[in-house]
Amino acid sequence: MGKRPTILDVARHAGVSKSTVSLVLQNSPLVKEATRKDVEKSMAALSYVYNRSAAGLRGASTGLIGLIINDLRNPFFTEFAASAQMTFASKGYSTVIANTDEDPDIQAQVIESMIEHGVSAFVISPAYGGDCRAFDRIQRAAIPTLQVLRQLDERTDIFPFASLDYGSGGAMAAKHLIDLGCRNIAFVGGLQDRPITLERMSGYDAVMKSEAQEPRWFHGRPSRAFGREIALRLVEQNKEIDAAVCFSDLVALGMLSGFAEIGVQAGRDFRLVGFDDIEECSLAYPRLSSVRCNTSLFGRNAAEAMLEWMVEGKRPPDTKRYNVELIARQSSLGAQQTK
Template sequence: MTRRPTIIDVAREAGVSKSTVSLVLQNSASVRDETRKQVRAAMARIGYVYNRSAANMRSSNAGLVGLVINDLRNPFFTEFATSLQMALADKGYSAVIANTDEDPGLQAQVVGSMIEHGVSALILCPAYGETRATFDAIARAGIPAMQMLRRVDDRLDLFPLTAPDYARGSGEATRHLLAGGARQVAFVGGLEGRAVTEERQDGYLSALAEAGMTPVMLTGQSTREFGRETARRLAETHPQVDAAVCFNDLVALGMLSGFQEVGRDVGQGFRLVGFDDISEAAQCFPTLTSVRCDIARIGAQAAETVIDWLDKGTPPPGETRTPVSLVVRQSSGGDGRS
């Protein structure tokens, strides 16, 4: 090698990321001894010399946290990202934010770029799909990383999960509808095979089993469009269904529009509950009963957790479930006050 070796050359020689090499040079305790020896050996082989003064100039990236969000178009995730970014800023940290648009390939790209640019930690609301390689790259980099709101990797010792108690929320919503006189309750929205869909369905199924009732599950994209189409379909093919728990508020808001089109009253004739309690739930008409996850608080807590992890070197528990509550409004027969 005729030119002076760089940190990228060391990373390539050692078979690790640039971020991992940087952590070794900083004597970070988060790097495994085996990896540290591997990087030091690569430095020796190619003749790399550490320029500490230049490294000090680059240290402005310290305290930079990568935030990877699966769908920033969804107000639920937008509120999470905003509250987390503001909480990090309050503690003197900065966030670099990327939207993956539910694309695992794009997720791999942005995570790799964040690692290369030396983020101190990663917080992911991950996309579903082929994600193993992405999380393997994070593990090799040796930086703290948290899964938020969704679980796609089972290595919770490396990538701890924080998410609302989805099953409890859907269970409370279903029991609320049954207590209000619903004769048949449907579950609407959520793609089959996804863990977050199954968790939200679990509480619904348990509540119906307790009541000795048969479930009606209409799965699909968790969008307003799907909710609107499903409202029309329910009126035509499932006239016996008189209540629904929705996967999220977007589906429920779509159902409100769909029922308006077919002339079906929501609140008394049909009882409806959303999930997430985005701000629009209290602003639409009729106002929407919803399972509140307190996503702003989850974002603030995530910031505290990752900063403690960085400062103290101790990861959080493998799985943390945050409390939920049901906010009753007009769509399920309430008076609209939240």
């Protein structure tokens, strides 16, 4: 990305001194109105952004990283954010973290505010929806930006994308259930047609078709409430379904709760695999099988990639996906799983 315009660039463009530009930025009454307008026109022409924290950061050993997350209520994203933040801190960088709550308008607002406050880089797990104008704003400000876990902007030559191999994870989960003798396997959770849903479903779909089995989908918000609702519905209306690959652990944990209400034993009466392997999977009963994404390691890897870009100029690849693995526990293996 190009070099960010400086106060000196604005001064040269406007034909004034650096101190005059500084006075304009401070809204000083000492500057004539005509001069102020000339400076403001130059700032707009150069896409200059006033760095509110520049004075505090100049000469300091730390910089500020903007970490923007689509849903910090979800333990998966919380673990990622904590790991990335701690990695930045270990190298002397401060992190400002924002939760957009899946709202693209809030995302745009947060990006603009962080640019004004002088972040050195962005790591963004984006909210879906809206358009890419917020990313256009980042491009004009020439701030290194890494998209993680979700891809919103297709311009990976400008905004590299790092994620996990969700397709392989879905395939592992489906193959695991097939090997256990299941045939009527559903995919549960995830909003329909969302890229992240399609990614996690893709491996499941491929395995089901390769085994000449019919894929079945139950789309919905990836929450415990939806998982519980589907568990109750399957027992009442779809008794032929004997297993499920879930979009996320939250959905799978909700299904465990629903099954417990009506006396269905996961791992015996119904086999279940979650996705993400959050900490609660190994603590629930029965313990939940899940596709482990090792979110903590991914957060560290993403932060280290950004630091290499900032410090050494080593840009991350346009797209990189990290491996996942299946952790089989009682919810799919049944009583034979004793760990």
